[in-house]
Amino acid sequence: MVAFGKKLRESQIEEWQGCYINYKLMKKKVNRYRQQIEVGTQNGDNFLMDFSRLLDCEIERIVLFLLEQQGQLATRLSDLRQQHHALLQQPDGSKISELQEAYRAVGCDLLRLLSFVEINAIGLRKILKKFDKRFGYKFTDYYVKTRANHPYSQLRQVFKHVGFGAVVGAICRNLADLQDLQHHQGNYISIYDHPALSHPDPVIDSIRSAVEKLSNSTNYLHFLGRHAFIMEDDLPTPSQDDSADQRYHFMSLLLNLVNTFLYMVNTYIIVPTADSYSLSLGAAATVCGVVIGSMAVAQVFSSVYFSAWSNRSYFRPLVFSSVVLLVGNTLYALAFDLNSISVLLIGRLFCGLGSARAVNRRYISDCVPLKLRMQASAGFVSASALGMACGPALACLLQKNFKISKLTFNENTLPGWLMTLAWLVYLLWLWISFREPSLETKETAVPQEANAGPLAKVAVNSDFTQPLLVKSEAKQQDDGEDQECDDIEEDSGEFQKPVTSIVMAYRLLTPSVKVQLFVYFMLKYAMEILLAESSVITGYYFIWQSSSVAVFLACLGLTVLPVNIIVGNYIGNMFEERQVLLASEIMVCFGILLSFQVFIPYSVPQYVGSALITFVSAEVLEGVNLSLLSRVMSSRLSRGTYNGGLLSTEAGTLARVIADGTITLSGYLGESRLLNITLAPALLICISSIIATCFTYNSLY
Structure with missing residues (x-):
C-alpha cells in the first residue's frame, strides 16, 4: 500500500503545492514531541500549545488561499454576468454556446478548489487522529471544542465550506438560464420554480456531488447507502477503480442483492410464529428468544469465515451459503413432524451459518466501480429493508393447515418449506448466472504512476477530461533523505497493510470508534428486544394472533425507506451528523421509557406508539452512526x-444474541414480568451510550 503522506502529495495540484497542509512537517513535529517526552525535555502542556499554534497557522494559510481563490471565481462570474446581460438583450446562438463553455470552465476550476479543500480536510483529520493515538490525549476534543465553536472559527471554513454555495448557485442558475434561452427563446423558467433544472449540466452534477461529499450534506440515496457501511480509502487510486470496472458484472451484483433480500426474509419470516412453534413442541413461549437468537449465534462465527473466504472467491461462499440455508430451513420445517425442539434449533443454527452478508458487502466494495458503488450500497440496504418487511408479511399469508403424506404444512412449518424452495431456486440461478471476478483485490492492487486523486471519480463527461489533479514534483522533496525516512516510517505504520487478526483490529480502535461501536450495539439490542418478543408481548397483553403480529412487524419494516427519505433529503442537511446521532439516541431512550408498563393497564396505542418511536429512531441512528464510524475508524x-x-456486523450480531438470550431467561420469571425485565437492560445500555457519546462528541467533527 502507498503511505498516506505520499498519496497526499501525489494528489496535490502542482501550482498550489505551497498552499496545502504541511502534513509532513506536522508528522515530524509529533515524532519530535514523542522523543522529547521520552528524554524528559518537554512537558505535555508545552507541546499541546505548540501543536495548537502550528495547526492554527496551517489552517489560516489554507483558509486565506481558499478565500482568495473564491474571490477570483466570483470576479470571473461577475464578468460573465455582464456578457450574459448583453445576450439577453440580443440573443446569439454561437455566443450562448461560448458563454456556456466559459461557465463550465469556471465550474472545472471550482472542482479543483473543492479537491483542494477535500485533501486538506482529510490531512487535518489524519494528523489529529495520529496525535491522539501517539499520546493518548483528547487533543481532537480540545481543539474542536475551542476552535470549531468559536464565532471567528477558521476550522469551520475547511470542514463546512462556507461560501461555496453562492458560487455553485451562480454557475447553476446561469447555465440553466442559458439553456432556457437557447431552447425556449426567452420563455424564462427559473431553477427555483423548477428544481429539476437545478443541475442541467454534467459539470454541475459533478460539483454537486463534490460539495455533498465535502460538507456531509446528503440525499436519500447517500444516506441509505451509509447503512451498508462499505468503507473506502480516503484517497483511492485510479487503479483500484479500474480494477473494479474490469470485475463488475451486473447479474452477479444482482445475485448478491437477492442473497441479501432472501436472508433477511429468512430471518424475520419466523418471528410472528416462533412462540407458537415453541409451544407446539412442548417448550415455553419465551423459548422463541432462543429460536430467533440461535441464527444470530451462528452468524457471529459465519461472518468471520465468510469474510476470510471472500479474499479468494465470491462464487463458492455464495453456493455454500445457499446449500447450508436450504438444509437449515428443511430441518426447521421437519422439526414439527419430528416433535423435536433440538431439530428446530439446529435448523436455525444452520441458517445462521449460511449468513453471507460479509460476502455481499465485500463484493460491492471490491467489484463495483466507484461511480456505481453508492447506488449498489443503497440497493444492499433497500434489499435488507424489504426483506425485513416481506418476511412477516409472508408469514401472514401462510396461515394454512394441511398434510401431504406424512408432512404437515401449517403456519409454523410453511415458512421453512417456503424458504427451502426459495433457496433452491436461488442456488440454480446462482450456478447458471454468477461470474466469478478475478482474484485481484484491493490489498494486492498496485497503484499506477498516473494519479487522478479523489475528485477524478466525479466524472465530468468527455468534454472536460483535462486532469484536475497532477502528481507533485521534486519541490516537495528538497530534503530527500529526510523525506525518504519519513515515507519509510509511515509505510511501516498504520497505512502499510490491512490487519490480520481480531486482536490487531481491536488495538486500532480509538475511544471514538469504541463508542460508535457501542452505539451500534445499543441500537441493535433495542431493535431485537422490540421485534423478537413482539409475538409474546402482544399475545399476552392484547391476545393478538400470529397474523396480527405479522402485519404489525411488516408495517414497522416498511417505515425504513420513507424515514431514510426524510432524513436524507431534509434532516441530514439541516443538522450535523453528530447532532442527529445524539438526538436519535435520546429518542430511542424515550421510546424505551414509553414502552414500560407502570401503574395503568398496558394499551395497544402505548405499545404501538413506543415501538414506532424506538424502531424509527434506531433506523435514523444506524445511518448516522455508521457514517461517523467510517470517518473515525482507521483506514x-x-x-x-x-x-x-x-467489526460492526459482529457488534450488531452480538447485541442480537444477548437480547434474544435475555428474552428467554426473563421468561422463567413469567410472561407478566417479561416486558419490564427485558426493557430494563435496554434502557441502561441506551443511557450509557448517550453519556459515552457526550464524552466523545467533539471528536466526531
Missing part, C-alpha cells in the same frame, strides 16, 4: 478480512 480497517464492516 487499515477498510480492507482485508478483519475490516470495519466485520
Whole structure:
C-alpha cells in the first residue's frame, strides 16, 4: 500500500503545492514531541500549545488561499454576468454556446478548489487522529471544542465550506438560464420554480456531488447507502477503480442483492410464529428468544469465515451459503413432524451459518466501480429493508393447515418449506448466472504512476477530461533523505497493510470508534428486544394472533425507506451528523421509557406508539452512526478480512444474541414480568451510550 503522506502529495495540484497542509512537517513535529517526552525535555502542556499554534497557522494559510481563490471565481462570474446581460438583450446562438463553455470552465476550476479543500480536510483529520493515538490525549476534543465553536472559527471554513454555495448557485442558475434561452427563446423558467433544472449540466452534477461529499450534506440515496457501511480509502487510486470496472458484472451484483433480500426474509419470516412453534413442541413461549437468537449465534462465527473466504472467491461462499440455508430451513420445517425442539434449533443454527452478508458487502466494495458503488450500497440496504418487511408479511399469508403424506404444512412449518424452495431456486440461478471476478483485490492492487486523486471519480463527461489533479514534483522533496525516512516510517505504520487478526483490529480502535461501536450495539439490542418478543408481548397483553403480529412487524419494516427519505433529503442537511446521532439516541431512550408498563393497564396505542418511536429512531441512528464510524475508524480497517464492516456486523450480531438470550431467561420469571425485565437492560445500555457519546462528541467533527 502507498503511505498516506505520499498519496497526499501525489494528489496535490502542482501550482498550489505551497498552499496545502504541511502534513509532513506536522508528522515530524509529533515524532519530535514523542522523543522529547521520552528524554524528559518537554512537558505535555508545552507541546499541546505548540501543536495548537502550528495547526492554527496551517489552517489560516489554507483558509486565506481558499478565500482568495473564491474571490477570483466570483470576479470571473461577475464578468460573465455582464456578457450574459448583453445576450439577453440580443440573443446569439454561437455566443450562448461560448458563454456556456466559459461557465463550465469556471465550474472545472471550482472542482479543483473543492479537491483542494477535500485533501486538506482529510490531512487535518489524519494528523489529529495520529496525535491522539501517539499520546493518548483528547487533543481532537480540545481543539474542536475551542476552535470549531468559536464565532471567528477558521476550522469551520475547511470542514463546512462556507461560501461555496453562492458560487455553485451562480454557475447553476446561469447555465440553466442559458439553456432556457437557447431552447425556449426567452420563455424564462427559473431553477427555483423548477428544481429539476437545478443541475442541467454534467459539470454541475459533478460539483454537486463534490460539495455533498465535502460538507456531509446528503440525499436519500447517500444516506441509505451509509447503512451498508462499505468503507473506502480516503484517497483511492485510479487503479483500484479500474480494477473494479474490469470485475463488475451486473447479474452477479444482482445475485448478491437477492442473497441479501432472501436472508433477511429468512430471518424475520419466523418471528410472528416462533412462540407458537415453541409451544407446539412442548417448550415455553419465551423459548422463541432462543429460536430467533440461535441464527444470530451462528452468524457471529459465519461472518468471520465468510469474510476470510471472500479474499479468494465470491462464487463458492455464495453456493455454500445457499446449500447450508436450504438444509437449515428443511430441518426447521421437519422439526414439527419430528416433535423435536433440538431439530428446530439446529435448523436455525444452520441458517445462521449460511449468513453471507460479509460476502455481499465485500463484493460491492471490491467489484463495483466507484461511480456505481453508492447506488449498489443503497440497493444492499433497500434489499435488507424489504426483506425485513416481506418476511412477516409472508408469514401472514401462510396461515394454512394441511398434510401431504406424512408432512404437515401449517403456519409454523410453511415458512421453512417456503424458504427451502426459495433457496433452491436461488442456488440454480446462482450456478447458471454468477461470474466469478478475478482474484485481484484491493490489498494486492498496485497503484499506477498516473494519479487522478479523489475528485477524478466525479466524472465530468468527455468534454472536460483535462486532469484536475497532477502528481507533485521534486519541490516537495528538497530534503530527500529526510523525506525518504519519513515515507519509510509511515509505510511501516498504520497505512502499510490491512490487519490480520481480531486482536490487531481491536488495538486500532480509538475511544471514538469504541463508542460508535457501542452505539451500534445499543441500537441493535433495542431493535431485537422490540421485534423478537413482539409475538409474546402482544399475545399476552392484547391476545393478538400470529397474523396480527405479522402485519404489525411488516408495517414497522416498511417505515425504513420513507424515514431514510426524510432524513436524507431534509434532516441530514439541516443538522450535523453528530447532532442527529445524539438526538436519535435520546429518542430511542424515550421510546424505551414509553414502552414500560407502570401503574395503568398496558394499551395497544402505548405499545404501538413506543415501538414506532424506538424502531424509527434506531433506523435514523444506524445511518448516522455508521457514517461517523467510517470517518473515525482507521483506514487499515477498510480492507482485508478483519475490516470495519466485520467489526460492526459482529457488534450488531452480538447485541442480537444477548437480547434474544435475555428474552428467554426473563421468561422463567413469567410472561407478566417479561416486558419490564427485558426493557430494563435496554434502557441502561441506551443511557450509557448517550453519556459515552457526550464524552466523545467533539471528536466526531
